[in-house]
Amino acid sequence: MEKLLELQNVHVSFQTYGGEVKAVRGVSLQLAKGESLAIVGESGSGKSVTSKAVMRLLPQKTSKIKEGKILFEGKDLAKASEREMEKIRGAEISMIFQDPMTSLNPTMTVGKQIMEGLRKHQNMSKSEAKERAINLLKLVGIPNPEIRVDEYPHQFSGGMRQRVVIAIALACNPKVLIADEPTTALDVTIQAQILDLMRDLQEKTGTAIILITHDLGVVANLAQRVAVMYGGTIVETGTVDEIFYNPKHPYTWGLLASMPKLNADSKDLLAIPGTPPDLLNPPKGCPFAARCPYAMEVCVDHMPSYFDVSSTQKSACWLLDERAPKVEPPEEALV
Numbered sequence: 001m002e003k004l005l006e007l008q009n010v011h012v013s014f015q016t017y018g019g020e021v022k023a024v025r026g027v028s029l030q031l032a033k034g035e036s037l038a039i040v041g042e043s044g045s046g047k048s049v050t051s052k053a054v055m056r057l058l059p060q061k062t063s064k065i066k067e068g069k070i071l072f073e074g075k076d077l078a079k080a081s082e083r084e085m086e087k088i089r090g091a092e093i094s095m096i097f098q099d100p101m102t103s104l105n106p107t108m109t110v111g112k113q114i115m116e117g118l119r120k121h122q123n124m125s126k127s128e129a130k131e132r133a134i135n136l137l138k139l140v141g142i143p144n145p146e147i148r149v150d151e152y153p154h155q156f157s158g159g160m161r162q163r164v165v166i167a168i169a170l171a172c173n174p175k176v177l178i179a180d181e182p183t184t185a186l187d188v189t190i191q192a193q194i195l196d197l198m199r200d201l202q203e204k205t206g207t208a209i210i211l212i213t214h215d216l217g218v219v220a221n222l223a224q225r226v227a228v229m230y231g232g233t234i235v236e237t238g239t240v241d242e243i244f245y246n247p248k249h250p251y252t253w254g255l256l257a258s259m260p261k262l263n264a265d266s267k268d269l270l271a272i273p274g275t276p277p278d279l280l281n282p283p284k285g286c287p288f289a290a291r292c293p294y295a296m297e298v299c300v301d302h303m304p305s306y307f308d309v310s311s312t313q314k315s316a317c318w319l320l321d322e323r324a325p326k327v328e329p330p331e332e333a334l335v
């Protein structure tokens, strides 16, 4: 596997009036060329913070990458200067966010917004950039791109706006596309279309994707590998099949159990009881211990290390220790 992006033991903290919030605590991840990786977890699990750290888009005054490396093609982005990052953002690594309206400029035509990056990073002439903008609109499935290129964001529907955002993100052929809850603000049928589009584009362009989501259901269609985050740490990681069909971490079981099933009423959805840990005072043991139905004494005092389930799956849970009782996933977690 040719490594494109590698996070090594990344720690990110925020300074607040209450003290230091340890939002990301030792995250290690790898992304290969052209691969798609989903980072899944509840809000506050650290998934967005992790991706913003990669882009170096965290607030400079109140947050800090305290430890670790973020290697992109071998270069440590955690230590890159703002000038170096400006060359990378949008050109090598781009990002799309949940709400397309806030990421588009309402006073500029969509064409101009696509052309901005092309002019800045690729030195294209105006007419070349416009032609490329039209082609990109076509690529993301916007009808009549020759006309729509001169229209403003408010003239597009929510789903079409998110397509425009994706066109902007892909304009410079980035090697990595980070999509943070890209479909959460859209209704269900549009969500499916946008996910299809992203999968399609990934195949066509070979861009590696990091998909950030709270919804495991979104993952199945798009990602090849999954990292499950909880309490600022990765609790389990594996291929999509491993995470869906052979999950080992009780938090992953909880996520799977809370996924809507085809044959069930939405009222049968099982939420995981309890609340995520307070990252001002993170637990010293397993971050999930307070909510875990299987928690043992060891879990409270000792952070579990990663146990290898296979060559591609790792899980940070003491249940995988040979001395632990054998526990099977609950029926609700079976896909």
Ligand code: SF4
Pocket (backbone or CB within 6 Å): 249, 250, 251, 286, 287, 288, 289, 290, 292, 293, 294, 295, 296, 299, 304, 316, 317, 318, 319
């Ligand atoms: Fe539950 Fe213990 Fe495993 Fe944490 S380490 S998920 S508390 S069994």
Ligand code: MG
Pocket (backbone or CB within 6 Å): 043, 047, 048
């Ligand atoms: Mg988020």
